[in-house]
Amino acid sequence: MDNKYRINHLRELESESIYVIREVVAQFENPCMLFSGGKDSIIMFHLARKAFWPARVPFSLMHIDTGHNFQETIDFRDNLMKETETKLIVRYVQDSIDQGKVVDETGVNSSRNILQTTTLLDGIEALKFDCAMGGGRRDEEKARAKERFFSHRDEFGQWDPKNQRPELWNIFNGRKHMGEHFRVFPISNWTEMDVWQYILLENIPIPNLYFSHEREVVDRDGTILAAGEYVTLKEDEIPVKKIIRFRTIGDMTCTGAIESTANTLEEIIEEVASTRITERGGRYDDKRSEAAMEDRKKEGYF
Amino acid sequence: MSEEYNRGYLDMELLRFTTAGSVDDGKSTLIGRLLYDSKAIFEDQMEAIEKASLKTGNGEVNLALLTDGLRAEREQGITIDVAYRYFATPKRKFIIADTPGHIQYTRNMVTGASTANVALILIDVRNGVIEQTLRHSYIASLLQIPHIIVCINKMDLVDYKEEVFENIKSDFDRISTKLDVHDIRFVPISAKLGDNVVDRSTNMDWYDGPTLMYLLENIHIASDINHNDTRFPVQHVIRPMKEEYHDYRGYAGRIEGGIFHVGDKVKVLPSGLSSKIKSIDVFEGHLEEAFAPQSVTLSLEDDIDISRGNLIIKDNGLPRSSQDIEMMICWFDEKPMMLGGKYTIKHTTNDLRCVIRDVKYKIDVNTLDHDKEDKKIGLNDIAKISVKTTKPLYFDSYIKNRNTGSIILIDEATNNTVAAGMII
Numbered sequence: 001m002d003n004k005y006r007i008n009h010l011r012e013l014e015s016e017s018i019y020v021i022r023e024v025v026a027q028f029e030n031p032c033m034l035f036s037g038g039k040d041s042i043i044m045f046h047l048a049r050k051a052f053w054p055a056r057v058p059f060s061l062m063h064i065d066t067g068h069n070f071q072e073t074i075d076f077r078d079n080l081m082k083e084t085e086t087k088l089i090v091r092y093v094q095d096s097i098d099q100g101k102v103v104d105e106t107g108v109n110s111s112r113n114i115l116q117t118t119t120l121l122d123g124i125e126a127l128k129f130d131c132a133m134g135g136g137r138r139d140e141e142k143a144r145a146k147e148r149f150f151s152h153r154d155e156f157g158q159w160d161p162k163n164q165r166p167e168l169w170n171i172f173n174g175r176k177h178m179g180e181h182f183r184v185f186p187i188s189n190w191t192e193m194d195v196w197q198y199i200l201l202e203n204i205p206i207p208n209l210y211f212s213h214e215r216e217v218v219d220r221d222g223t224i225l226a227a228g229e230y231v232t233l234k235e236d237e238i239p240v241k242k243i244i245r246f247r248t249i250g251d252m253t254c255t256g257a258i259e260s261t262a263n264t265l266e267e268i269i270e271e272v273a274s275t276r277i278t279e280r281g282g283r284y285d286d287k288r289s290e291a292a293m294e295d296r297k298k299e300g301y302f
Numbered sequence: 303m304s305e306e307y308n309r310g311y312l313d314m315e316l317l318r319f320t321t322a323g324s325v326d327d328g329k330s331t332l333i334g335r336l337l338y339d340s341k342a343i344f345e346d347q348m349e350a351i352e353k354a355s356l357k358t359g360n361g362e363v364n365l366a367l368l369t370d371g372l373r374a375e376r377e378q379g380i381t382i383d384v385a386y387r388y389f390a391t392p393k394r395k396f397i398i399a400d401t402p403g404h405i406q407y408t409r410n411m412v413t414g415a416s417t418a419n420v421a422l423i424l425i426d427v428r429n430g431v432i433e434q435t436l437r438h439s440y441i442a443s444l445l446q447i448p449h450i451i452v453c454i455n456k457m458d459l460v461d462y463k464e465e466v467f468e469n470i471k472s473d474f475d476r477i478s479t480k481l482d483v484h485d486i487r488f489v490p491i492s493a494k495l496g497d498n499v500v501d502r503s504t505n506m507d508w509y510d511g512p513t514l515m516y517l518l519e520n521i522h523i524a525s526d527i528n529h530n531d532t533r534f535p536v537q538h539v540i541r542p543m544k545e546e547y548h549d550y551r552g553y554a555g556r557i558e559g560g561i562f563h564v565g566d567k568v569k570v571l572p573s574g575l576s577s578k579i580k581s582i583d584v585f586e587g588h589l590e591e592a593f594a595p596q597s598v599t600l601s602l603e604d605d606i607d608i609s610r611g612n613l614i615i616k617d618n619g620l621p622r623s624s625q626d627i628e629m630m631i632c633w634f635d636e637k638p639m640m641l642g643g644k645y646t647i648k649h650t651t652n653d654l655r656c657v658i659r660d661v662k663y664k665i666d667v668n669t670l671d672h673d674k675e676d677k678k679i680g681l682n683d684i685a686k687i688s689v690k691t692t693k694p695l696y697f698d699s700y701i702k703n704r705n706t707g708s709i710i711l712i713d714e715a716t717n718n719t720v721a722a723g724m725i726i
Contacts, residue, residue, distance in 0.1 A: 009315060022537045026537055026610055050585040051554070051597070053583070054547045165718060166722065170417075171708065175712060175717035177717065
């Protein structure tokens with residue numbers, strides 16, 4: 001690596017993402033950034049701060065809150081917003097349920113994951129957002145591998161994977177008709193490993209849930225779930241204490257933990273390098289069928 | 303920023319490569335092999351593929367299912383769209399743009415090739431250089447992919463004979479004289495058995511060249527970027543509205559060519575006004591110099607009117623400027639191109655309108671013959687055309703700079719991206 005005028009892979013990805021985020025602000029009138037409190041949205045927000053520095057991030061963040069979040073995530077989120085003087089909009093899945101737009105699933109495997117789509121689309125419509133940036137990555141899942149940076153959504157918020165606009169070089173076409181919107185994925189080209197390396201390189205704070213800790217959990221069909229108030233236990237399930245950490249953070253009802261003693265970013269990176277299961281392998285929501293993600297995305301999911 | 307370049311795994315180079323082909327060439331097997339041998343395929347993905355392979359019932363584990371992500375693709379057993387795949391070795395991080403190889407998907411191949419540093423061309427050793435080989439090579443040269451690696455695959459089926467490899471190599475050399483490619487390498491491989499993919503083959507002692515993985519890890523790509531002609535298309539103007547940055551105006555963008563230093567004399571196009579770089583700002587602080595492809599914010603000594611779409615350059619190596627522009631295009635839309643029709647043209651951070659003036663010729667991608675009579679340009683056609691823009695554009699030829707020499711055309715009624723263009 002002798003050439004003085006070259007940048008490493010993380011800086012190249014960073015530069016690409018910053019370019020995409022700036023394009024969003026230039027091409028759309030009222031964009032927002034979706035924020036869940038997970039590591040991907042944390043680095044996406046970090047990149048947005050870099051993109052407009054020394055100005056503030058010129059758009060709102062929106063969190064679609066299922067009401068089944070880990071308290072640690074919510075606390076982390078509120079702290080970060082306060083520190084960075086950023087406006088956060090929270091839309092609640094509970095409101096969609098109360099309005100009778102969606103029905104809460106019941107039973108042991110129930111989840112509010114799919115319900116989020118309705119709340120998200122309602123939020124986009126009500127607040128007149130013409131673009132919502134998301135932290136989706138192409139390496140996460142096979143349907144996501146086909147996703148564009150600038151992803152067009154029709155007036156029903158739907159994705160048509162077979163009829164996507166070609167995307168070449170760094171020219172992004174954000175043109176749309178009234179009522180349509182875009183989903184933009186600035187960190188499309190990042191892998192799980194890149195995200196962790198970047199968090200280490202940039203020393204970005206993340207929720208403690210990502211680090212090893214002791215927690216009461218249940219093992220359900222190979223997925224380790226936190227035994228919290230939103231997880232309905234089966235009759236024969238008895239919570240046990242384990243040393244675990246989370247690789248992804250979503251709803252308590254569907255986010256699987258892994259047994260791990262990784263306590264530092266370096267240890268996490270080592271663990272990610274040697275692990276043989278994908279990140280979403282622990283996500284109960286993806287296990288529903290082979291095309292679970294594609295189907296949800298077509299409807300308007302993140 | 304310099305200390306991070308000694309931090310081992312945090313300091314890797316990013317290489318983007320494209321592959322084109324159908325299941326029959328062994329393209330998916332090759333990608334599967336690269337992913338598998340570099341441990342980028344996970345157990346749960348493998349299990350899912352095994353399960354899905356059982357369903358389609360051909361007995362063998364079908365690695366193509368890894369890349370064919372859409373339900374329609376899996377059902378029909380074909381690749382429709384560009385799929386992006388990722389893997390890393392201790393030396394480099396790789397992004398594969400995996401595209402279908404059939405002629406009806408020329409537009410997807412063009413899309414995948416647009417950002418690639420390297421093109422992998424697969425040849426089935428039993429078929430040799432065929433129409434498809436020429437087509438894929440032509441697209442690689444049209445999109446100016448700097449390096450081509452020709453993998454002559456299925457060597458196991460010809461008893462690893464040197465003679466067969468050498469014959470195909472000279473056939474390819476013959477067609478490549480028609481193409482504008484500068485760096486071509488040949489590797490005899492068996493994707494299925496792994497010969498010369500990641501590990502050296504013990505079946506081909508006559509071959510003393512590198513393995514495919516060695517090439518991918520070591521091909522020199524740092525000098526592919528144009529570091530001579532400075533190009534900074536302004537993306538967005540930053541005005542902080544904060545007390546401590548009261549008079550700050552910064553021009554945000556990505557450097558698309560050359561190197562900028564604090565104190566450099568610069569010129570803004572189209573106004574032609576001059577100033578000096580006061581500071582190069584990033585979140586961490588200030589830089590003394592910045593270069594392509596960094597995203598930075600420039601502030602200037604003088605308060606001059608600059609907005610999105612303007613181009614900041616240094617005085618040497620000026621871009622071209624014209625309203626009449628000739629380019630090679632690939633047409634993407636079901637609706638044919640309208641001669642005399644008006645389209646939106648997007649070039650760097652500029653949106654203008656243009657009218658299609660003329661079709662100079664159309665290319666037969668199977669023979670590379672020029673057809674000067676046929677002016678009908680439809681889906682997947684490649685042609686040389688001329689357009690007239692409403693205002694002068696500041697550009698480079700695509701050969702000189704891929705980012706300031708490329709455009710897309712947008713249909714104003716449907717908003718679809720209908721063509722990609724490489725300025726001549």
